Amino acid sequence: MKLFLSGDEAIARGAYEYGATFAAAYPGTPSTEIIENLIPYKEVYAEWSTNEKVALEVGLGASLAGSRVVVAMKHVGVNVAADPLFTAAYTGVNGGLVLVSADDPTMHSSQNEQDNRNVAPFAKIPMLEPADSQEAKDLVGEGFKISEEFDTPVLMRITTRIAHGKGLVECQKRQEPPRREYKKNSPKYCMVPAFARQRRLVVEERTARLKEFSETFPYNRIEWGPKDVGIITSGISYQYAKEVFGDEVSYLKLAFTWPLPEKMIREFASKVKKIYVIEELDPYLETQIRALGIEVIGKEVIPNMFELSAEILREKILGEKVAEEEKLDVPVTPRPPVLCAGCPHRPIFHVVKKLGLTAMGDIGCYGLGVAPPLEAVDTTVCMGASIGMSHGFQKASAWLGDNKKAVGIIGDSTFFHGGMTGLADMVFNKGAGVVLVLDNRTTAMTGHQPHPGTGITAKGEATEEIKIEDVARSMGVKDVAVVDSYDLEAVEKAIRHALDFDGPSVVVFRRACALLKGQEKLPPLEIDQETCTKCHSCLRIGCPALVHHPDKSVTIDVNACTGCTVCAQVCPFDAIAKVGGEVRG
Amino acid sequence: MAKVTNVLLVGVGGQGTILAARILSGVLQEAGYDVKMSEVHGMSQRGGSVVTFVRYGEKVYSPLVEKGTADIILSFEKLEALRWLPYLKPDGTIVVNDLALLPAPVLLGKAEYPYNALDILREKAKELITLDASKVAAEEVGNIRTQNVVLLGALAKHMDIEEEIWQKIIRENVPPKTIEANLKAFAAGGQY
Known part of the structure; x- marks a missing residue:
């Protein structure tokens, strides 16, 4: 049976087919659809975790309990999950554990453009890179096997065009691998220094075995054609290379990209006259191949930033100049994304701008508060940064003798993800920051996933609804208010009050996202x-x-x-x- | 290399270009082609400009359409047709919905809308088909929500695929209660 699937959908399908019973993630473009497509399977437990670090910890626990597990996140999520990841590399797993990192070259929906292939050698875990939806599905199964055989988490690295690009995928029935029994094994799972030093040796020995495995992995393959030019590539870059060079060159197409198959690379290199390494973003393959003493052409012609394309390869390698765009004698007016009609974030930004406040922003739809005419946000860095940064700004200003306050503007899902620890810090360190929580009752930007404040789970079950104002009060914030976002006068009053308050303040602006289903319809x-x-x-x-x-x-x-x-x-x-x-x- | 046909579906976030692209891809799959479809969602869905690439042929590698190579552009909005015009190949076809959705800078009075977009398109494209899909959906079909399928009907006329396949895939992709209306919309779009 062939289904037309995006890479994300194919990974979900692969997890299902190859016997996963557990999935955890925090939503983030372009990774969100992986878990969304696993939620409907009754054989698979799936959850939206509070953040990526928690998702990986939950996933590691599930692996120990004997599940095959998929944990998914966007590239910057891996930064959040790095702490458990780098040590899970030492503990290894029980049930197969595949961590999907969905990178976003060109930053279609992200704050930076990191190349997470670098994570694999850094954390010392094997890496798979699918080049289309079919491989995305297949490599989940391979990933589970590698994870269990080599006792390691496996990183699957995809990019936006793999995640959101659709293609035909041959699908099969679900397999039910036997559950792997958990056995207590402190020297393996307790990474106290004495045990960690032992595991460090295990990691090194495992890497040597993975290197041998990489040589025989069937998805690392050579496609021989004329041998004047050889192309070494992986992931989506393979598709662009095939589009431009077709059958006129030879290819070494890699899917297991850490550790690399050195013998295979040497063999390929010895048989072709000139080698191009075609890869998006960092010279990841190129640097390692050059270190083998092999001469290649790479980043001196191919850009090290933004998405690659067939057009770029034509221009940079074949010297074909892309035709200049014809200038039209009418304005092709830009159409930037905007806050929706009825967005409950709008009144808050309006007041923040009106009062001329310095506002530390955060990650979510409210990033659109940067754009005209609201232009209310001073900074956007990472999940939760609004609170820490506004505290730091206020503290430094007080220390330096003036008393400037910066407000932190954060969403509800983001507050649970990365805001709570910042708020505890502010209270603990006697800050006087103002935290404005835009509680629109959902994780809006990524398409309305529930979070700990919504009272509903990923699987649609009712659960405890954690109230942000209760969290703030229990952390010792004395000035806490809850305001209807649509009531402009109340919004302004609450913000003014918080600014005057001598101590940390939290104002929760509560009104559901205008696109959220099931809301009361108001007359236009x-x-x-x-x-x-x-x-x-x-x-x-x-x-x-x-x-x-x-x-x-x-x-x-x-x-x-x-x-x-x-x-x-x-x-x-x-x-x-x-x-x-x-x-x- | 075997020929690959390139189609762009363009419009404004929220207009339903993705459902249309899904139906088109289903039709192409049913017709026996290799198909790839690529879009970007996330930030862009908030009323921004959106594009979906659909490529089909015996074997498709890149999911992206290169500039100057689109055989057909199906535009759900006039300004968006202008924006993606550089992707059209010299003898390509544009099917455009005669609809103006004003972008934020125009709503704010900071920029102008090219109300003469159709004239420019007529000059530049070898073949231009215009229709007012919302009017067709409202007046001829009696269901304003079938605009997407009206546009697909107009697109289908310029693609060499049996009508039965289109009808089958439309049936499979729309809510059961709206099948008849959507088939009617498809036929109505085919008149343009």
């Missing part, structure tokens, strides 16, 4: 054109339901309007009202 608004003075105050909130016409008039698109009333609240002339209803100002 309209602008009374007689009353409207065309002052354009409403346009400053940047709502896409407000339409600015060439004659300077503004109307509301009733199909887009969600009736949040924020525009009506900013209108100084009370010109905006519910369709057919009363004016509110």
